[in-house]
Amino acid sequence: MSSDFPAYAPSEEHELLRRTVRELADAKIAPHAAEVDEESRFPQEALDALVQNDLHAVHVPEQYGGAGADALATVIVIEEVARACASSSLIPAVNKLGTVPVLLSGADELKKKYLTPVARGEAMFSYALSEADAGSDAAGMKTRAVRDGDHWVLNGAKMWITNAGVSEYYTVMAVTDPGKGARGISAFVVEKSDEGVSFAPKERKLGIKGSPTRQVILENVRIPADRIIGGEGTGFKTALATLDHTRITIAAQALGIAQGALDYALGYVKERRQFGKPIADFQGVQFMLADMAMRLEGARQLTYHAAIKSERAFHGETIPDLTFVSSACKALASDVAMDVTTDAVQLLGGYGYTREFPVERMMRDAKITQIYEGTNQIQRMVIARQLLK
Ligand code: CAA
Numbered sequence: 085m086s087s088d089f090p091a092y093a094p095s096e097e098h099e100l101l102r103r104t105v106r107e108l109a110d111a112k113i114a115p116h117a118a119e120v121d122e123e124s125r126f127p128q129e130a131l132d133a134l135v136q137n138d139l140h141a142v143h144v145p146e147q148y149g150g151a152g153a154d155a156l157a158t159v160i161v162i163e164e165v166a167r168a169c170a171s172s173s174l175i176p177a178v179n180k181l182g183t184v185p186v187l188l189s190g191a192d193e194l195k196k197k198y199l200t201p202v203a204r205g206e207a208m209f210s211y212a213l214s215e216a217d218a219g220s221d222a223a224g225m226k227t228r229a230v231r232d233g234d235h236w237v238l239n240g241a242k243m244w245i246t247n248a249g250v251s252e253y254y255t256v257m258a259v260t261d262p263g264k265g266a267r268g269i270s271a272f273v274v275e276k277s278d279e280g281v282s283f284a285p286k287e288r289k290l291g292i293k294g295s296p297t298r299q300v301i302l303e304n305v306r307i308p309a310d311r312i313i314g315g316e317g318t319g320f321k322t323a324l325a326t327l328d329h330t331r332i333t334i335a336a337q338a339l340g341i342a343q344g345a346l347d348y349a350l351g352y353v354k355e356r357r358q359f360g361k362p363i364a365d366f367q368g369v370q371f372m373l374a375d376m377a378m379r380l381e382g383a384r385q386l387t388y389h390a391a392i393k394s395e396r397a398f399h400g401e402t403i404p405d406l407t408f409v410s411s412a413c414k415a416l417a418s419d420v421a422m423d424v425t426t427d428a429v430q431l432l433g434g435y436g437y438t439r440e441f442p443v444e445r446m447m448r449d450a451k452i453t454q455i456y457e458g459t460n461q462i463q464r465m466v467i468a469r470q471l472l473k
C-alpha cells in the first residue's frame with residue numbers, strides 16, 4: 085500500500101472539508117433545491133457557490149490550476165452537495181466524469197488546454213458515451229469519426245448527456261474503425277462552439293430535474309486531429325477505465341441523497357406525535373431508523389475504500405480489484421439510497437408523500453443512481469466477470 089494513503093479512514097483534513105461543504109450546501113444550495121426540482125431549472129446558485137469556493141471540480145490537479153483534491157475528498161464534496169441537492173452534486177461529479185478521460189489518456193497539450201478553464205470555473209465538461217440504441221451495450225454505438233487530413237469529422241447523436249448545453253466541453257466516444265468493434269472506438273474532445281454541434285430539448289425526468297439531460301447532435305463536426313484523446317482505437321478502454329474511477333462518485337451522490345433523507349426523518353420522528361407520544365418512541369420506527377443508518381454506513385465504508393483505491397491507481401499503482409470495488413460501491417450505495425429514501429417517505433406517512441416535505445424529491449432523485457453510469461444489472465455483470473475470470 086502506498087505510504088501516502090496508509091488507511092482508508094478520512095483524515096482530519098477530510099472531516100474539515102466535510103464540515104465546510106456541509107455549511108456551504110446548507111446555506112447556499114439547500115434553500116433552492118425544492119424550487120430547482122419544481123421548475124426543472126439549472127441550479128445556477130449552486131454553480132456560483134461551488135465556483136466561488138473552488139469546489140466545482142476539486143479533482144483537477146494543481147499543475148492545471150485545480151485544487152488537486154484526492155478521490156476521497158472529491159467523494160466527500162459530492163456527498164455533501166447531494167445531501168442538500170442531488171441535481172447540484174452533478175456539477176462536481178460530471179466535471180470529474182468529463183475530464184478523467186483527458187487525465188488518463190490525453191496528451192499534455194490537451195490537458196493544459198482543457199483542464200485549466202475547468203479548474204478556473206470558466207467551463208464545465210460532460211461525458212458522451214451513450215446513444216439511443218447503445219446504452220448498456222455501449223460498444224454498439226454508431227456515431228462516426230472519419231479522418232480528413234488534419235481533422236476528424238464527427239457525425240451522430242449521443243443520448244442522455246448530463247449537463248449538455250451548459251458544458252463547454254464534451255468527451256465524445258465515436259467509431260473510427262467499424263470493423264473492429266470496441267477496438268475501433270476513439271475518444272475526442274468536442275466543444276459546444278464547434279460548428280455542427282446542437283442540442284435536443286431537455287428530457288422530462290422523474291428526478292434530478294435541475295440537471296439538464298439532452299442529446300448532443302453532431303452534424304459534420306470538423307475538429308483538429310489533436311483533439312483525439314489517446315491513440316486511435318483506445319477510446320472504449322479509456323471510457324471504461326474512466327468509469328472505474330467515476331462510478332465511485334455516483335456512489336457518493338447516492339450516499340448524500342440517503343443521508344439527507346435519514347437526517348430529515350430523524351428530526352421528524354422526534355416531533356411527530358401519535359398515540360400520545362413521539363413516533364420515535366415506537367420500536368417499529370426505531371428498527372427502521374437503525375436499518376437505514378446501518379446500511380448507509382456500510383455503503384459509505386465501501387465507497388471510501390474504493391475512493392482510496394482510485395486515488396492509488398491515479399498515482400500509478402496497479403489496483404487489480406479497482407473495477408470490482410467501483411462497481412460494487414456504486415450498486416450497493418444506490419440500492420441503499422433507494423431503500424433509505426423510500427423508508428424516509430414511509431416514516432413521514434402521508435406528509436412524506438407530498439411536495440411540502442423534501443423526502444419525496446430525495447426518493448425520486450435516488451432512482452437515477454441505480455440507472456446511470458451503468459445500470460445495477462450491468463454492475464452485477466461486471467462484478468461477476470471479475471469474480472469468474
Ligand atoms: N478498464 C479498461 N478497459 C476495460 C475495462 C476497464 N474497466 N473493462 C473492459 N475493458 C476493455 C476490455 O479489455 C476490452 O478490450 P480488449 O478487447 O482490447 O481486451 C474492451 O474494453 C471491451 O471489453 P468487453 O468485451 O468487456 O466489453 P463489452 O462490450 O462486453 O461491454 C460493459 C462491457 C461492462 C457492458 C460496458 O459496455 C458497460 O460498462 N456498459 C454500461 C455503460 C455505462 O456504464 N454507461 C455510462 C454512461 S455515463 C453516465 O451514465 C453519466 C452519468 O451517470 C452522469
Ligand code: FAD
Pocket residue numbers: 210211212213214216217218219220221243244245246247289292297452455456457458459460461462465
Ligand atoms: P438499456 O441498456 O436498454 O437497459 C434496459 C434494461 O435492460 C435495464 O434494466 C438494464 O439493466 C437491462 N439490461 C441490459 N443489458 C443487460 C444484460 N446484459 N443483463 C441484464 N440486464 C440487462 N450517458 C452518457 O454517456 N453520459 C451521460 O452524461 C449520461 N447521463 C445520464 C443521465 C440520465 C438522467 C439518464 C437517464 C441516463 C444518462 N446516461 C448518460 C445514460 C445511462 O448511462 C444509460 O441510460 C444506462 O447506461 C442504461 O442504458 P439504457 O438507458 O439504454 O438502458
